[in-house]
Amino acid sequence: MQFIAQPLPATKRVALVAHDNRKQALIDWCREHRELLGRHQLLATGTTGTRIQEATGMEVQKLFSGPLGGDQQLGAKICQGEIDLLVFFWDPFEPMPHDPDVKALLRIAAVWNIPVACNSSSADMIVRSTLMEESFEREVPDYQAYQRAR
Numbered sequence: 788m789q790f791i792a793q794p795l796p797a798t799k800r801v802a803l804v805a806h807d808n809r810k811q812a813l814i815d816w817c818r819e820h821r822e823l824l825g826r827h828q829l830l831a832t833g834t835t836g837t838r839i840q841e842a843t844g845m846e847v848q849k850l851f852s853g854p855l856g857g858d859q860q861l862g863a864k865i866c867q868g869e870i871d872l873l874v875f876f877w878d879p880f881e882p883m884p885h886d887p888d889v890k891a892l893l894r895i896a897a898v899w900n901i902p903v904a905c906n907s908s909s910a911d912m913i914v915r916s917t918l919m920e921e922s923f924e925r926e927v928p929d930y931q932a933y934q935r936a937r
C-alpha cells in the first residue's frame with residue numbers, strides 16, 4: 788500500500804458513539820469537555836446523539852442507531868474523509884448483536900488513520916493535545932495509486 792499525506796482540519800468533525808452501558812460515561816465526558824467540543828462539529832449514532840444533545844444542549848448530527856446501521860454510516864463517512872476523530876466508548880463486557888459492524892468501524896478508522904479514543908483517558912489525552920485545534924497532516928492510503936496498480 789502506498790500512502791499520501793492528507794491534513795485533518797483545525798475544526799474537527801468529531802464522531803461520538805457509546806454502547807448502552809457506556810453512554811453515561813460518554814455523556815459525563817462530553818459535559819466535562821463541553822466548551823472545547825462546542826468549537827467543533829459533532830455527529831453521533833442515533834441514541835448516543837440524542838442522549839448527548841439532551842444532556843448538554845450541544846447540536847449533534849444524528850445518524851441511524853448503531854444496531855440499525857449507524858456504525859456503518861460512520862464507517863462510510865470515514866472513508867469519504869468526513870470524520871476527523873472517533874470517540875467510541877464500546878462496551879468491553881457485553882457481546883453486541885452488531886459486533887461485525889463495530890469491528891468494521893474500528894477497522895476502517897485504522898485504515899484511514901483517524902484518531903480513535905475508546906475510553907475517557909484516551910479521549911482526554913486526545914482533546915488536550917494541541918493538535919486538537921490545529922490542522923495536522925497524517926498519512927492515508929493513496930487511492931489513486933491503489934487503483935492504478937489494480
Ligand SMILES: O=C(CO)COP(=O)(O)O
Binds near residue numbers: 806851
Ligand atoms: O450501537 C452503537 C454503536 O455500536 C451505538 O448506537 P446508538 O447510539 O444508537 O445506541
